[in-house]
Amino acid sequence: xxxxxxxxxxxxxxxxxxxxxxxxxxxxxxxxxxxxxxxxxxxxxxxxxxxxxxxxxxxxxxxxxxxxxxxxxxxxxxxxxxxxxxxxxxxxxxxxxxxxxxxxxxxxxxxxxxxxxxxxxxxxxxxxxxxxxxxxxxxxxxxxxxxxxxxxxxxxxxxxxxxxxxxxxxxxxxxxxxxxxxxxxxxxxxxxxxxxxxxxxxxxxxxxxxxxxxxxxxxxxxxxxxxxxxxxxxxxxxxxxxxxxxxxxxxxxxxxxxxxxxxxxxxxxxxxxxxxxxxxxxxxxxxxxxxxxxxxxxxxxxxxxxxxxxxxxxxxxxxxxxxxxxxxxx
Amino acid sequence: xxxxxxxxxxxxxxxxxxxxxxxxxxxxxxxxxxxxxxxxxxxxxxxxxxxxxxxxxxxxxxxxxxxxxxxxxxxxxxxxxxxxxxxxxxxxxxxxxxxxxxxxxxxxxxxxxxxxxxxxxxxxxxxxxxxxxxxxxxxxxxxxxxxxxxxxxxxxxxxxxxxxxxxxxxxxxxxxxxxxxxxxxxxxxxxxxxxxxxxxxxxxxxxxxxxxxxxxxxxxxxxxxxxxxxxxxxxxxxxxxxxxxxxxxxxxxxxxxxxxxxxxxxxxxxxxxxxxxxxxxxxxxxxxxxxxxxxxxxxxxxxxxxxxxxxxxxxxxxxxx
Numbered sequence: 325x326x327x328x329x330x331x332x333x334x335x336x337x338x339x340x341x342x343x344x345x346x347x348x349x350x351x352x353x354x355x356x357x358x359x360x361x362x363x364x365x366x367x368x369x370x371x372x373x374x375x376x377x378x379x380x381x382x383x384x385x386x387x388x389x390x391x392x393x394x395x396x397x398x399x400x401x402x403x404x405x406x407x408x409x410x411x412x413x414x415x416x417x418x419x420x421x422x423x424x425x426x427x428x429x430x431x432x433x434x435x436x437x438x439x440x441x442x443x444x445x446x447x448x449x450x451x452x453x454x455x456x457x458x459x460x461x462x463x464x465x466x467x468x469x470x471x472x473x474x475x476x477x478x479x480x481x482x483x484x485x486x487x488x489x490x491x492x493x494x495x496x497x498x499x500x501x502x503x504x505x506x507x508x509x510x511x512x513x514x515x516x517x518x519x520x521x522x523x524x525x526x527x528x529x530x531x532x533x534x535x536x537x538x539x540x541x542x543x544x545x546x547x548x549x550x551x552x553x554x555x556x557x558x559x560x561x562x563x564x565x566x567x568x569x570x571x572x573x574x575x576x577x578x579x580x581x582x583x584x585x586x587x588x589x590x591x592x593x594x595x596x597x598x599x600x601x602x603x604x605x606x607x608x609x610x611x612x613x614x615x616x617x618x619x620x621x622x623x624x625x626x627x628x629x630x631x632x633x634x635x636x637x638x639x640x641x642x643x644x645x646x647x648x649x650x651x652x653x654x
Numbered sequence: 655x656x657x658x659x660x661x662x663x664x665x666x667x668x669x670x671x672x673x674x675x676x677x678x679x680x681x682x683x684x685x686x687x688x689x690x691x692x693x694x695x696x697x698x699x700x701x702x703x704x705x706x707x708x709x710x711x712x713x714x715x716x717x718x719x720x721x722x723x724x725x726x727x728x729x730x731x732x733x734x735x736x737x738x739x740x741x742x743x744x745x746x747x748x749x750x751x752x753x754x755x756x757x758x759x760x761x762x763x764x765x766x767x768x769x770x771x772x773x774x775x776x777x778x779x780x781x782x783x784x785x786x787x788x789x790x791x792x793x794x795x796x797x798x799x800x801x802x803x804x805x806x807x808x809x810x811x812x813x814x815x816x817x818x819x820x821x822x823x824x825x826x827x828x829x830x831x832x833x834x835x836x837x838x839x840x841x842x843x844x845x846x847x848x849x850x851x852x853x854x855x856x857x858x859x860x861x862x863x864x865x866x867x868x869x870x871x872x873x874x875x876x877x878x879x880x881x882x883x884x885x886x887x888x889x890x891x892x893x894x895x896x897x898x899x900x901x902x903x904x905x906x907x908x909x910x911x912x913x914x915x916x917x918x919x920x921x922x923x924x925x926x927x928x929x930x931x932x933x934x935x936x937x938x939x940x941x942x943x944x945x946x947x948x949x950x951x952x953x954x955x956x957x958x959x960x961x962x963x964x965x966x967x968x969x970x971x972x973x974x975x
Contacts, residue, residue: 351862360891367861374854469692469975470849470878472908483889559849559882565691566848611858617815617844 335634336582336598343602343627347609354612363485367608369493375604376492377402377568379597380551381575382582383503384544386596389579391537392520392588393440393447395544398575400458401432402552402568407465409553410562413473421478422553429549430542432458437541441534455572462564472561482557492554496597499547504593513591516540520588578603581631602631681711682936683731684740684766684929688719692906693926695974697742697767701929708933721745725752732759738936740929741778742766753777762939766928780935780946782928786819789954790826790875792922793901796956797871798834800899800919806870809859810842811852811883813875820844823875823903840868845879852879856886866892871899877909877921884917895919895959905957907970913963923955926973 347367348354357366381398388395405425412421432454439450473479484491507513518526519533527533548568556562576586581599584591606627610620633639682705689695698714705712713736715727721744731739732755739761743749749770756763757777765781797808808831813820824842831837841859845852852874860866866887872894874880880902887894894900895917902909905923912918931950938944957966 353861353864360889363889365890367858370854370857370861374857467974468689468695470908483885555850559853559885561849563849563878566846566850608858611843611855612862614841614862616842617812620815620844 332583332592333595333598335631336595336602339581339631339634340598340602340605343605343609347605347612350609350614351612359488362488363490364488367612369490371601371604371608372493373490374608375600376496377551377555378571378574378578378603379496379600380499380547380554381571382578382596382600383499383593384540384547385572385575386579386582386584386591386593387503387507387516387540388447388544389576389584389586390516390520390588390591391540392523393537393540394451394576394586395436395541395548396448396451396572397432397436397454397458398544398548398551399568399570399572400455400462401429401545401548402555402571403459403462403562403564404432404465405429405549405552406556406562406567407462407471407564409478410471410473410556411465413475413478418475418477418481421475425553426546426549429545429547429552431545432549433542433545434538436545437538440541441537459564462562462567466562466564468564470561470563474560478553478557479560480557482554482560492558495550495554499550500593500597503543507593517589517591520591574603575600577628581628583635603628679709679711680737680936680940681713681734682738682740682933683727683734683736684712684714685724685727685731685742686714686716687724687742687744688717690719692975693904693924696926696970697928699973700926701740704927704930704933708937710933712929717744719744721748728752728756732756732761735759736761737940738779739763740766740932742928743768743770746770749774750777762936764932764935766932775948779939780932780948780950782932782935782950782952784924784952784954786822787826787829788951789903789922789924790823790828791830792826792954792956793823793873793903793920794827794830794837796920796922796958797873797899797901798830798837801836801870803836804870805836805838806899807838807840807863807868808871808873809856809863809869810839811845811855811872811874811879812842813844813847813879815844817847820847820875827873839873845874845882847876847878849878849882852882853886854882855879856883857890860886860890860892866890866898869898871901874900874902877902877904877906880918880921881908881912884912888917893917905955905966905970906975907967907973908975910957910963910967910970913957913959914967916959920956920958923953923957925952925955928952 354367357364385395405428408428409421409425412424436451436454439445440447481491486494515531516536518531519536523533555567578599579596581602582592582595610623686698717723728739739756741763753763753774762779765778767783769781769783831839843855845855863869872883880900884894887898892898900918901920903922905921909918909921935946
């Protein structure tokens, strides 16, 4: 049976369906959809919309992790780009705002990439620097307060709709297609996997591993900056203290749930985004369930553990053995 | 030897420099936590205003959220022989040694906004703090009075789980709800005191309560979560302030903006003016030797749409919130 189906992605899809069913059970109107002011409205839309920042982060993170790296600074980069976007929103047009915010993400990515690929620092330490400093930079930009704006263009990025689909969701989808086209439409994805699999061997085989590593951190920075702009647009303000706080961990979790190994090598963009959706489906379900908030983290931990156990080759292997023994007994 | 002499000389010089300009003027050292939040920034600016109003020379030392910096600042205030020390303690323990030094130097200490461990009770003159249980109760009383006898389903946006402010603001509100059987908290979740989470949690409340039609009021443990919740309600086609009553705590400028737009109903102020009462206490203590009570509770003032929210907004927006 399992041999007939594609092995990869099965566990994630199964997990998502189970969590969706649980959500439906705790909240009977979970799949209800209606139009509200030209925008689709319902819990499923909340899942997609609220899952957007982590989905965007995971798009960059999965490439970084594929090179055997990690980027802890994405949450702080979100705070920086959100702060820049909010400070410029009411005095400049959307193109300028976006260019400045995404440019900041690009610079942050270059910095991380420089430390890791040129100076050879360990990724976890190199990006820890910006994780700490970045939030400080964001606080300097906002002077420690929540900077609000009313610019309708920027607000549209967070709260608007294209044919009923919330703009953030459309952006995330666009970014997934774009990243997929660039990475899988060329040999780039393979080269990234080679770099993560064995950097030295790849280097000897003629892969520009340094350039690969620099490029993935830059892309990760840009994705994080975009997530930051959307998060700021959503609440019509930049909250440097809280924007993107701990989201780097959710992004790493999404990538891992998506089956990409922290030791680098083979990766899947689609499954990383699916991982982000699994996390958000669970979060929304917890909020809908009406359980006391003290349970939130516990439920989350148990579900994550279950999803990861589903993917564990040893455990599924053991289950196979148990099934075979039972089969022979019967 | 020369080094010691130099040190002594510079210490004397520092002491001379720090002497008040005129003999009657009080010099007070204020060890502030840092600028952790907008409210903290507002507290610092209001303290400066209140000191200027009373012609007190207020020296503020920013501790950047570190206790060792606060201890250093207090020691330097003692060395400068100030008339009194204000302390907003970043943590509640570890103050005994330095406060004893202040006591031996006969410099009265007033705690602002936060209390310290009971073991240090006799080491300070008084503590000026708000009562967060009372704040929750004031919010609850307003809601009870506004809805009257009508049945009302309330959804609650809690602060960060485990934070004492969140626990107390919930306790105060719940104590009022318990007295009014027509009030019922139907949903309660944490919004971590942030706008983004307040919005996300409110979105789920609206879905869980049949599109929000059965929600009669929202109670948020701080204004920021309420600002997020108001956006969520508007996006769901509800009219916050009319269809759904709102009451929250803190009185930050942005909630007054929402109030003047008719989208929020009430907020309970956590006053940034802790220094004002403290300055009055010190003046009375120095002049007549009046010993104040051990705890001075600040007023938890209720603001509603009838308090000219636009005016309050204008007066608050420059304070650094």
